[in-house]
Amino acid sequence: xxxxxxxxxxxxxxxxxxxxxxxxxxxxxxxxxxxxxxxxxxxxxxxxxxxxxxxxxxxxxxxxxxxxxxxxxxxxxxxxxxxxxxxxxxxxxxxxxxxxxxxxxxxxxxxxxxxxxxxxxxxxxxxxxxxxxxxxxxxxxxxxxxxxxxxxxxxxxxxxxxxxxxxxxxxxxxxxxxxxxxxxxxxxxxxxxxxxxxxxxxxxxxxxxxxxxxxxxxxxxxxxxxxxxxxxxxxxxxxxxxxxxxxxxxxxxxxxxxxxxxxxxxxxxxxxx
Numbered sequence: 224x225x226x227x228x229x230x231x232x233x234x235x236x237x238x239x240x241x242x243x244x245x246x247x248x249x250x251x252x253x254x255x256x257x258x259x260x261x262x263x264x265x266x267x268x269x270x271x272x273x274x275x276x277x278x279x280x281x282x283x284x285x286x287x288x289x290x291x292x293x294x295x296x297x298x299x300x301x302x303x304x305x306x307x308x309x310x311x312x313x314x315x316x317x318x319x320x321x322x323x324x325x326x327x328x329x330x331x332x333x334x335x336x337x338x339x340x341x342x343x344x345x346x347x348x349x350x351x352x353x354x355x356x357x358x359x360x361x362x363x364x365x366x367x368x369x370x371x372x373x374x375x376x377x378x379x380x381x382x383x384x385x386x387x388x389x390x391x392x393x394x395x396x397x398x399x400x401x402x403x404x405x406x407x408x409x410x411x412x413x414x415x416x417x418x419x420x421x422x423x424x425x426x427x428x429x430x431x432x433x434x435x436x437x438x439x440x441x442x443x444x445x446x447x448x449x450x451x452x453x454x455x456x457x458x459x460x461x462x463x464x465x466x467x468x469x470x471x472x473x474x475x476x477x478x479x480x481x482x483x484x485x486x487x488x489x490x491x492x493x494x495x496x
Contacts, residue, residue, distance in 0.1 A: 311470045314455045321452060322465055327445035329372045329393045331401040332362035336369035338484055341465040343375040343453055346389070346407055346414035347382045348461040354474040355408050361480060368484070372404060373449050375461060381415045383446075388419035390445065391436035392428055399426050467491070 285292065315322060323339050342358070344351040358370055374389060376382040385407065393400040406422045407414055423433055453459070456470050464471040464480070467487030471480075 311456055312468055314452075315465065315468055315470075318452060318455070321448065323371060325371075325373075325445075325448070327390070327441070327448075328374075329389075329397070329400045329404065330369055331358065331372065331404065332368045332370045333366055334369060336365075336367045338365075338367060338488060339369045339371055340480065340484070341371040341373060343373045343449070343458055343461055343463045344408075345376055345378045345382050345461045346385045346419075347378045350474040351462045352408060354462045355405065357474070357477040357480055359405070360477050361484075365484070373452075374446065375449050375453060375458075376446065377461065381413055384416035385414040385419040386446070387437050387442055388416055388423060388433070390442045391433055391439065392419075392423045392426075394436055394439070395432060396423075396426065396428055402426055 322341055328341075340358075340361075342351075342354075344354075362368055362370055374386045376386040389403065389407065392403050396403075403422055403426055406426075407419055410418065410422070412418065420430070420433065424430055453463075456463075456465070458470065458472070460472065462474055464483075466480070466483040467490060469483065469487075471483060
């Protein structure tokens with residue numbers, strides 16, 4: 224349990240324990256978690272139990288009812304998830320173009336598809352490699368699906384360099400970007416600058432032009448914008464997706480993504496992105 228959750232849960236438990244034992248100075252009102260320390264002081268000052276007695280009562284109460292801490296932790300986590308969901312709705316609405324239609328992002332599937340999935344990924348993410356099959360299956364089965372790929376290198380220098388090559392290749396040969404993406408992500412071993420360049424050259428890129436484009440400062444600018452978006456959406460790992468008005472975390476499988484697509488279309492059949 225994190226320190227913040229523990230402190231919050233303990234505060235509530237203090238209030239519950241005091242109320243259960245009848246030690247809040249004989250007051251009929253319910254003690255709240257944030258008021259627990261003050262309530263202890265009031266109880267002592269007004270002739271109720273002293274602090275040591277209250278702490279003993281609370282300890283015994285929690286030992287007899289340990290499930291209360293788990294219940295409170297779950298309630299707190301649910302509250303935090305709902306707060307984040309509402310915050311994400313606001314971000315998705317205010318940054319819709321940057322999320323779904325940024326010029327620096329690549330895509331696979333139908334470029335004019337009415338439904339868009341946005342994936343934040345890292346070429347060295349093992350879960351992204353597994354999720355690649357989901358993307359390929361979904362785009363193959365659904366001609367109205369556009370899969371936007373947000374380059375989100377977070378797994379060290381090798382990832383950053385591989386993504387720089389990816390961004391440069393997409394600028395030079397956008398028609399083959401899907402092939403590049405699938406080969407590098409689906410390849411064996413760690414994605415590095417050398418590995419990415421090897422894939423790019425095999426697909427027909429001019430090495431001199433590729434290396435020159437890799438120096439383009441717009442690439443780092445794009446990374447910074449993606450990092451900022453991820454931060455605002457509370458995305459800290461890969462793969463993470465934006466589907467409709469929802470952020471979906473983790474490689475949850477083709478069926479889950481298909482269900483999210485169906486829900487998005489049902490909610491807004493005329494405008495799914």
